[in-house]
Amino acid sequence: MRVYADHAATTAVHPQVIEAMLPYFRTHSGNPSSLHTAGQEAASVLADARARIAKCLNAARPEEIYFTSGGSEADNQAILSAAELGAKKDKKHIISTKFEHHAVLHTLNKLEKAGFEITLLDVPPNGVIRPEQVAEAIRPDTALVSVMFANNEIGTVQPIAEIGAVCRERGVLFHTDAVQAVGHLEVDVQAMNIDLLSLSAHKFHGPKGVGALYARRSIRLQSLIEGGAQERGKRAGTENIPGIVGMATALEWACAHREEHAAQLRVLRDKLISALSAIPHSVLNGDPDARLPGNVHFCFEGIEGESLLLLLDDAGVEASSGSACTSGSLDPSHVLLALGRPHEVAHGSLRLTLGYETTEEEVDHIIRTVPGIVAYLRSISPVWDALEKGERPYILA
């Protein structure tokens, strides 16, 4: 049995989405900038996709949606645009959090080098930022607050509406990296006072390499890619029509089935959480309730995450880890460190993310597989040996 439990990394394109995309490869292959019939057809398909995506997010108008190459580009453009707008008014302070995706953190690093002051909020032990933390950090020169909607590793869902309200009241722009949330959680940019929002199609059964940035009408975006006048001059390059149609179709489909899928996923998620919690000296990372319906994330003391992933893969379970060894860096996940997990424990992490296709049999297979592999790796681990002999204190109860 092979179980794909890495839906937070990427998802399979839904068959309906593939069907919707095919004509735009096969026959309808015009360029929206062309004046002829094929071109104008493409332009109207593009406008239609924009309107459908705007509707799913409850954006006030379709023109507030800008197509990008994915979540990373949307994050970069949102933050750099807000920084530029702030700098014009001498506001060069930005607030974000320590557990953002690197697309946000690395962009903020760049701004810091360019003279911006960056405040990264600490992450409370349950992985949920408190709106008061944001309120306390806002200063008269704050140009932007950027807080992710849901964390990609530990799956915790942030109080976005409350943070949005704080930002609106204080007159500060609010960006949210909603790459893990869109299609999985209710997202309403107007009700939640979101000014800028990033999304990526491949996280909700759309194609890879296409995403969008929502920017409230009053916000003037900075263009990262210069060239033609596509996306109203904010993103040059011939539009990825099949990808954009696929994204719109996937988002409509995901939003239509959101509650049904979430309910089904929560049952599987909680079954998995309760089974893995029985492994001694382990801990669930992140709040058990304020979390994505398909996210399970544990640390197991005394073992290292990469060897766990490789053995799980051999046993048919495809999972992920915030383990340093899987990332090419040797430091453990910045998310787990931000959560306050010591290095020793952060190295032994496992992320299992389920999708609507995940069956109970598959979850049972994971439950049958993980404890034995953890026990085996502990049996060959000198760290575990030292813990068991009392030569080293357990960190996880």
Place this chain on the structure above:
Amino acid sequence: MLYSEKVMDHFRNPRNVGKLDNADGVGEVGNAKCGDIMKIFLKIEEGIITDVKFNTFGCGSAIAASSMATEMIKGRSVEDALTLSNRAVVEALDGLPPHKIHCSVLAEEAVRAAVKDYYDKNGIAYNPKLFKNAHECEHCHL
């Protein structure tokens, strides 16, 4: 694939995994904070490594490098074991990705640490320069 077939073979079926109760030399290197610890146990009779076991906390390549290093010194003289280089371990594993080379360094150091322990326990004189421990965890940025 991240790893060669050889690495995966030694990771999946590690040779000499375990502990030795009455080891003549034990070496432990690495740091749990950095994500790798290797511990090597040697049984030595008349200057020959007659048995060797290891325990490792670490990634796939750390386990594979420990396994390969123990294979390479088993049945050899203590002096031979001291000549084991991390490069030889990497070659025997058909290569390691660049950011995993430190696993082979740890394996070399674990063997040396175990031999040093054997020398110390038995009052055998040695040139301390042989055991200058270069690896002070410069890999992780703590």
